[in-house]
Amino acid sequence: MSRGVTKLEQPTRLSRETLVSFLEEMLLIRRFEEKVEERFRAGDLSGFLHVALGQEAVAVGVCRTLESDDVIASTHRAHHHCLAKGMTPNALMAELYGKLEGCSRGYGGSMHLYDLATGNLGANAVVGGGLPGIVGAALSFQLRGEPRIAVAFFGDGATNTGAFHESLNLAQLWSVPAVFVCENNHYAESTPSHQHMPITDLSRRAEAFGMHCVVVDGQDIEAVYLAATEATAHARAGNGPVFLVANTYRLTGHYVGDPQVYRPKGELRELRETQDPIPRLRELLGVDEESWSALEADVKATVEASVEFAKSGTDPRPEDALLNVYA
Amino acid sequence: MPETTYREAVRDCLAAAMRQDPDVFLMGEDIAEMGGSMGVTHGLLEEFGKERVRNTPISEAAIAGAGVGAAIQGMRPVVEIMYQDFITLSMEQIVLQAAKHRYMSGGQVSVPLTVRTQGGAGWSPGAQHAEQLEAWLCHVPGLKVVYPSTPEDASGLLWSSIYDDNTVVFFEHRTLYPIKANVPEALSPIELGKARVHREGSDVTIVAIGRLVHVALQVAEQATEEGISVEVLDPRTLLPLDEDAIINSVMKTNRCVVTHEAVTRMGFGAEIAALVQEKAFDYLDAPIERVGSKFTPIPFAPVMEQYVIPHEEDVMAAVKRTVARI
Structure with missing residues (x-):
């Protein structure tokens, strides 16, 4: 496969069944995230929460191309990746409630979500912090001759870190089976791209390492899935790592409660009207009101059940804090 | 071997x-x-x-x-x-x-x-x-x-x-x-968290790490000539720390000098001093002495570098300060 930038403008259509399943998964993530916002505002949840409203198609489109023993590393904004990689809503919500039944037994919280059983090596609260580890995971697959791949999710902000540049350089140098998925949501926390990057085309950063790049509209799940299919196949075949740029939009603040004073007036409303991947897919599929209501009811039941599960979970004992420091 | x-x-x-x-x-x-x-x-x-x-x-x-x-x-x-x-x-x-x-x-x-x-x-x-x-x-x-x-x-x-x-x-x-x-030809694992007593003594314990272990052993040798019996203990693993070995040694000698090449301030020796006063205060016959580098970056010119880092005479002086007290 040749190196260079592949622009996927007219993707092949996927089956309706596949697309419907994408829609269900994206809607579950959306309603889960909205519930997280609601429960935080109600005072149920502690800490620092970052939701991914608007970025669901990237998580679902990429993770649906992965095998169960492929691994991912995520970021501070991780709920969508975790759910898409197979974490149960119950385990995730219980973690947000700080319960022993949570995916990280209450030791992690929203920014440190782990689920080794589903190949989730952890959300990472250090921007760019998960990338070197993904190179190492991919190296171990290469050294052991395993047909697995390692995927790092991160944002445009992370591409300014040393860890990003060191990791891409090393990954390409050693041709490890990794995919670097940049969710370019155009903001590094509150700082817009034009204030944190001297370029607009992020793929140029990976091209500097000679890395194969794929750029895709992250709000079009069909396109994301097809681009990710190409990227993961490239890496899995031993052709080296891939940089996958998904241009997306965060249809909410950086954190729950962010007043977003840095947004131009009207931007958020316009983005919600034009860049929401869920109505876009619903429209493509022509889902009628009745089917939609049924889908919403299913999703709502799952999300409500996760809240009930979490609330009835077990609180850690204070002294449990002393466990798990060492293996 | x-x-x-x-x-x-x-x-x-x-x-x-x-x-x-x-x-x-x-x-x-x-x-x-x-x-x-x-x-x-x-x-x-x-x-x-x-x-x-x-x-x-x-x-x-x-x-x-x-x-x-x-x-x-x-x-x-x-x-x-x-x-x-x-x-x-x-x-x-x-x-x-x-x-x-x-x-x-x-x-x-x-x-x-x-x-x-x-x-x-x-x-x-x-x-x-x-x-x-x-x-x-x-x-x-x-x-x-x-x-x-x-x-x-x-x-x-x-x-x-x-x-x-x-x-x-x-x-x-x-x-x-x-x-x-x-060194044994067949590799012989050493458990982490276990200190090594390089030399037994009865008057003062030197807790030393790295290069300073060798300095401490030379000091111990010289001290013998002056009638001072020095025990030299190397924790080897700094974390986890073999606290028992250090405490037991100080309970025996009643005096403690801690030495390392890192700057003294906020150094590993500060933790040893804190440990000893917490767990063996009543056994101490002298204040705990710390010997490390002076609080500067390491300078280039050899005369300045040698001035900054600790040497045998610094450790010996600390030993003597502790035994000067009854």
Whole structure:
């Protein structure tokens, strides 16, 4: 496969069944995230929460191309990746409630979500912090001759870190089976791209390492899935790592409660009207009101059940804090 | 038992682990053809090949982080940070990733990574190649910190570090590489967290690490001539610390001098002093003495460098201050 930038403008259509399943998964993530916002505002949840409203198609489109023993590393904004990689809503919500039944037994919280059983090596609260580890995971697959791949999710902000540049350089140098998925949501926390990057085309950063790049509209799940299919196949075949740029939009603040004073007036409303991947897919599929209501009811039941599960979970004992420091 | 240098002891241990275990591999700057900046990995490329003896770019964060990622997958990588001063460039991966994955995951993840590094003053490299930063790492829950002072300890402790399921930062001292001792031919693991009493004595305990262990032993020898009986104890593993060994020694001698090459202020010795006063205050016949470097960066000019770092006379003076008190 040749190196260079592949622009996927007219993707092949996927089956309706596949697309419907994408829609269900994206809607579950959306309603889960909205519930997280609601429960935080109600005072149920502690800490620092970052939701991914608007970025669901990237998580679902990429993770649906992965095998169960492929691994991912995520970021501070991780709920969508975790759910898409197979974490149960119950385990995730219980973690947000700080319960022993949570995916990280209450030791992690929203920014440190782990689920080794589903190949989730952890959300990472250090921007760019998960990338070197993904190179190492991919190296171990290469050294052991395993047909697995390692995927790092991160944002445009992370591409300014040393860890990003060191990791891409090393990954390409050693041709490890990794995919670097940049969710370019155009903001590094509150700082817009034009204030944190001297370029607009992020793929140029990976091209500097000679890395194969794929750029895709992250709000079009069909396109994301097809681009990710190409990227993961490239890496899995031993052709080296891939940089996958998904241009997306965060249809909410950086954190729950962010007043977003840095947004131009009207931007958020316009983005919600034009860049929401869920109505876009619903429209493509022509889902009628009745089917939609049924889908919403299913999703709502799952999300409500996760809240009930979490609330009835077990609180850690204070002294449990002393466990798990060492293996 | 063959006579082996500290350098060879580290190398032989790496080779032994790699011979028996395909999960052990090495990454670092200049470690392949060049054999490492200190020659520690010399010859390993020829035996194990470039897949397992991996030259890296000058990318300390990625070196440590790639080690973290491979370790989580169950491999036992040994990464080399050429000088411990440069561990500052990998601190995020060591402190925020390697040390915390197990905890943040509620016990799911293990990171059996060994980070070898070396350094130390005494050869005028200036301020960015001569620091002793072990105390920085000892402050991090989740890490283990090992600092051998002899060839046999280097060998046995490195083996245990590689096979520990936690991340171990393994400090070597540049000036110790040529020293020789008898090292068992069959690799003999030394349990982490066990101190070594190099010399027994009854009047004062010197707790010393790294190069200062050898200084302390010379001081002990001289002190005998003046009728002072010195016990020299090397914790060897700084984290976890063999507290019992230190306390038992001080309970016997009633006096304690702590010495290391790192700056005294906020150094490892401060923790030892705190430990001793907490657990053996009533046994002390003199204030605890600390001997380390003066609070400056390491200067270049040899006369200034030698002025800053601790020597035999500094340790001897501390010993005498403690025994001058009844």
